[in-house]
Amino acid sequence: MTRHTTTVLPPRRAGDGLPAHLDLHDVVAVGTRAAVAAWLQHTPDARTRADELAELSDRQVRSLVGLLDPATAADLLGSLDPHAAAEVVQVVEPAVAAGLVDSLDADEAAELLRSLPDADRAAVLAAMRVTRSAVVRGLLAWPEDSAAARMNPDVVSVRPGMSVREAVAAVREQTESAAESGEVYVTTTPTDDAGPVLLGVVSFRDLVLAGSDRQVASLMREDVVTVEPTADQEAAARLLHRHRLTALPVVADGQLLGVLTPDDVADIVEEEATEDAVRQGGAQPLDVPYLRASPWLLWRKRIVWMLVLFIAEMYTGTVLRAFEEELDTVIALAFFVPLLIGTGGNAGTQITTTLIRAMAVGQVRLRDVGKVLRKELTTGALIAVTIATVGWLRAWTLGVGPEVALTVAVAAAAIVLWSSLVASVLPLVLRRIGIDPAVVSGPMITTLVDGTGLIIYFEVARLLISSLGA
């Protein structure tokens, strides 16, 4: 009977008479391979695995590693984030570590090794099988955000002149670790001077469905979407995703280097969204999982923007000093300063987060600038009218007199409109001059609108309040 592991139901039976709720301490105490296998089966969630692992002593981790075979090692390390996997690898001898890394697909192995300190990485690479370490070193040599850095170099390939029967035999001989993309690549035979040149692609499905005597060349699709190895990872992910491909070959000078799979796409999409989210909050991306970031790292990633914004925000002090006379005459004006500038910041933040995300996923492009402005200024006008009405009511209830109340209402409307303009133009202008608009954070918009909003406020006050006699 099938054992379904569902998100809602626990697995229906435990293996080998072991208790169903083993934790990793128990596994190490029991000390059998069966216990490891049972734990892996009952603990599918990667975060739970990482948490239980983090609670083991180094000695316990070493015992655990002693219980792993290549399959369980691949299951465990492959499910962890590279930083957590790297911590396991760091507590064992290089020779043992090399065995663990060897159990992973080459792209996972490279990711794990990237997370190790340089000396440890060198020691593990030196202890790995030479054929394997050469492949992994090849991956490590590509820039970290390139398509090639993520590709799986183990590709199943056949020759165009083969019959389907011969191709199936050829596939059978190829390594187990080959990317499980469902695609078989048709290439020339690699020589000493040149790697395999990509000619076309057939799917396992095509091979299953075709007669065994058909020639591969007659089955293959020649029109293959490919990327250059140095192509941006995110662009490659979007290409793969938009074309609904099952795999994207990475090709240089016609030669097939490896493939990206939809798995990688989800990883890349998630990482990019995380980086953008952090940028939108006015900080720099962390490069490590949050819980692994030390306070010093967090400080470094945050303090630059904090200081830039703090210094920019100082401008508000200059503005307020310039209007000291007005403030002294009508102290009630001061009461509404946080309300008005806060509202301007909110209006702008709503726009930038929506717009920048729409640009990131390709819904909005530079040519849409006219549509965006029309849309945002109309929306801004609607919001301005709503906010001005409520603002006027609020000033009224504070009993500050009709002139100040009117000033607050008019200034609120003007600030919302101004903020809408700044927030919709700025991301598009930055994209135009080649800067990623994701740097326009909520805090940046808030800061921009604070100082200028104050000027609007006091100019409106001068205009509308008779005792300030403009």
Added chain:
Amino acid sequence: MTRHTTTVLPPRRAGDGLPAHLDLHDVVAVGTRAAVAAWLQHTPDARTRADELAELSDRQVRSLVGLLDPATAADLLGSLDPHAAAEVVQVVEPAVAAGLVDSLDADEAAELLRSLPDADRAAVLAAMRVTRSAVVRGLLAWPEDSAAARMNPDVVSVRPGMSVREAVAAVREQTESAAESGEVYVTTTPTDDAGPVLLGVVSFRDLVLAGSDRQVASLMREDVVTVEPTADQEAAARLLHRHRLTALPVVADGQLLGVLTPDDVADIVEEEATEDAVRQGGAQPLDVPYLRASPWLLWRKRIVWMLVLFIAEMYTGTVLRAFEEELDTVIALAFFVPLLIGTGGNAGTQITTTLIRAMAVGQVRLRDVGKVLRKELTTGALIAVTIATVGWLRAWTLGVGPEVALTVAVAAAAIVLWSSLVASVLPLVLRRIGIDPAVVSGPMITTLVDGTGLIIYFEVARLLISSLGA
């Protein structure tokens, strides 16, 4: 020779002597199927396709549709977002529309139909082949955010008792539109009373590699990860992704209903990230692509939070009025109000965006509350010291006297620490009581810190400034 379509290079040759840079106007003017095929090949980008389509008149769209065959219809409509595809479908007769929708995979067809007004959807469904419309209606019946709403119901299945040879023959008979997941499901024969019960899975790869006389039952993996049809789409996507599965079967009472594929994962991950980004900016998600949102829709999605925050921010007016005497005595205190509250908001926004994203991707969980607090308060202290130093220098250069300068420095530090505390506790508390922490937007934190920050500021002033005689 292979035609590689790369992200960087244009395709190497055009088809059939047609000019390489046909746009969609030209295609309609030329009016041949070859022109459509050439355009599709040279215009792989979905957004460019949608843009060119948007520039056609309804009559031109109808001419274009007349030139489509099932393959080109599937290529074009399948690449567009469902809203853009729905617009094409809406300008043609229901019978023609039904033909277009029929060309799509069932899950794509359902997504497109969800974007149509109710009457149009009913008309198209009525005009579709009955067997097909029944499948699509089945998908439409699931809740929009359930796993089942996204699944492809066309699954390739075989019986456990078949030999590999028989299984290959069975697969060959099954529909072309079956999900291209590389997996073949082993099920019981469906009866009138019950659908096919899932027994296990074999990959096309297994079928290719096994001898033709092997029995399917001996090849299949029985330990299959599955989800319930009503499982949350996002949870299903994470399951599929974490386990690096090539497909996730949707199963109810043991019966196989369809599969989710890694393709769907990337879609879901992207949509969820977009919704969270918009929420982080203090607005509600749009449910339609940005450029399709009318100003009224944008207003509705934004005004609720704008008003809530505006009304909450009014509290700052009350605080300032309560400290009117202090403000009157030392007007210089007013100069630093925007700077101090802005900085508090920035410090909090940096934390919430990072923390909420870390929670969304599963890096931080409730049990980590202690670690998060320790990390954020330490980081907050580091930032507080930095900011206080710079704030003191600024107050000094404004020439406001040593007491006010000290007040600004101490208040800045206290506000940064306070904001760090609020921003790190709030998301965790919300998660604890079952509310999605993504509602804690930058604007919300800013608003919370503005009023409380002012109280901190004026209390510090009372303490440190002699003329305010505490």
